[in-house]
Amino acid sequence: MVAHWPATTALNHAQTMTNQQPNGPQNGGAAIAVTPTAIDLPGHQLVLGEDEPLRLASGQKLGPFTVAYQTYGNLNAAKSNAILICHALTGDQYVAETHPVTGKDGWWCSVVGPGLTIDTQKYFVICINVLGGCMGTAGPKDIDPTTGAPFGLNFPVITITDMVAAQKLVIEHLGITKLFAVIGGSMGAMQALEWASRYPEMVFCAIPIAGAARHSAQNIAFHEVGRQAIMADPNWCAGSYYGKNVDPERGLAVARMAAHITYLSDSALHRKFGRNLQDRIEITFGFDADFQIESYLRHQGRSFVERFDANSYLYITRAMDYFDLAAEHGGSLPSAFEGSPVRFCLISFNSDWLFPTSESRQIVHALNAVAASVSFVEIETDSGHDAFLLEEPEFFRILSGFLRGAAEQHGLVGQAS
C-alpha cells in the first residue's frame, strides 16, 4: 500500500526550507553571484561564471562564483595525462596530502601519490571541491552580495549535473581538452558517469566505483533522516546559523552517525567492535556509550562537524537524491551512453549494501546495450561501501591494471614527467 502523506506531516523545519526559496525554477532572472567567505586554504581557487553565468538544472543562473581545487603531479606538454578525481559526499579536494583542517591524511592518500596506484609521477591529478561544498567552492555558507549575509538556504539547489558543469569549466581553464580518466567513488562515481555521459569527447576513460546511475529510494530515505536530524537541531535556525555563534553540530553529528552505519557492513562492524564494551568491564545500566560501536560513532560524528558545514550537507545530499541518469535521457539508461567512445571500468564491492553490485551491473547492462567498452569487477571484501577508501589490494590491483591498459591505448606509455 502506498501511503499518501499530507504535506503537513513534514517536519516544520523542512517546510521552512521550501518556503524560503526566493529563486524558484521559474525564475530565469539575474545570475546569483556568490562572494566567497575569506578562508585561507592550500590549493587553487578560480572565479567562474563572470562573463557567462552557469545555468543550473533548476533553471537558476550562477555567477560569478568560486571553485576551489587541488592538483598533484605535472601536466605533460600534450596535456594528455590529466586524471580528474571526483570526491564523495563528505570528501574534498585534499586527496593526497595532509588535510588542512583535520591534520589527518587526505582521503585517498593510499591510492594517489608518487609510485602509487594513481601515480602522480605519471599523471596530473585534479580534484575539485563540488558546488555546494564548504572547502572553498561556492556553497551555502558563502556571502550573498545582494544581502551581505551568508546564503544559508537561499543558495540555489545544486545537482550532480551542475557540479560536473562547473568542473568542466575548471578543466577548460587548465587548457585540457580531453581528460585521460575521470575517477570517483560513491557520489564521485555519479559525477564520473555524468562526465562520461554529458561530455564523452572530453573523457578517455571513466572509472565509477561503488556507484549507481540513480539514487535509490532507500538511499534517499537515509539522506532524509540525516537532513531531518540537522533541521531538528534548534541551533540550525532554519539554515541561518552563521555568525550567531551557534552551530547545528549535534544534528550534523547525528546525520553523520546514521550515514556512517550505511558505509559499513554488518560483518565489518561485528569484526571491529562486536559487542565489546568501551573502557569498562560491565554495562552501566545507563545511556553512556557502553559499547565500543557507540563510542566510535560518537567520535565519527564529533570529528565530522569540525570540518563540515551542516547546510552543505543538506545541499550535497539533495544533489545525490536528484541524480537519475536515465531520467535525464528520457528514461533510458542506454541512451545516456549511445555511441560513447569512453572506456568504462566499473568496480563494486560485494558487501556494499548502500550502492550494491546490482546498481553497477545495471550500468554495465546499459553500456553493453550500446556496445560500449566496459570492464566490470566486483571486489570481495567485508568493508562495505567504504571499501573504496580502504586498503584493498585486489581493488588496487584492478585499478592500476585498468589504468595501465588504458594508458597504453591513450599513448601514455613510458611518459614519466
Add this chain to the structure above:
Amino acid sequence: MSRREIPGTARIRVDQKLIANMVTQGSRVIDVGCGDGVLLDLLVNELQVDGRGIELSQTGVNTCVSRGLAVVQGDAETDLNNYPDDAFDFALLSQTLPAIFDVKGVLHELLRIGRYAVVSFPNFGYWRVRTDLLFRGHSPISDNLPHAWYDSPNIRFFTLTDFVCLLDELNLSVQQIVTIDPNGKAHSRKKIGHWTNLLTEQAIFLIGRS
C-alpha cells in the same frame, strides 16, 4: 608493444592460436567465457581488435581487467541478450560450449550479436575418449578434458559429428572447420567424416548466419 606476462596465467593454447587465425585484424570481437584473457589479450595486442569479454568466474574477470582488458563478469546464458544486434564482427566461444545448458539459444545469441561465431570444443568422438569408456569403463580424463565426472563444468558431451548435425539442423552456414589431431596438428576440413571424428581431439568452427 610490450607484452605483459602475468605470472600464473596459462600460455596460449593451440586452439586459441587457430581462433586468432580466423579473426580479421582490427575487427570487433567479443570473447564469451574469456577465462583469464589470454586469447583476448593476443587479439587486442597482435591483431588490434576492439575486444570485449564476458567471464563467469570473478577471479578470471579480475585478472582480465587488471591486464587492461574490457571484460565484465557475466553468464553466456543470460547476459548476451544485453548486447545489440551486429555489435561485433566475431563472437568467440572457446571451449565453453560443453558447459552451456541452452546450446541452441547461445548459438543464436552469438550469431545475433556477431556476424560470425567462432566455436571451439573438445571432441567426445575422439577414439581415446571412446576407448576409455569402452575398455577402462571410466569417464575420460585428458589434457582437453581435465576434470573428473563429479567436478566437471561440462554438462554437454557431444562429438564433432553431433555438432555438424546441429549446425545443419539450425541451417547455419559453416565457413571454416579446423580440427586438431592428437599431435596438436591442425587440419582444415571441408566435411567431417567418420575417421575425422575418430581422430580429432578438438575442433574450431567458423560459423555464419543461415
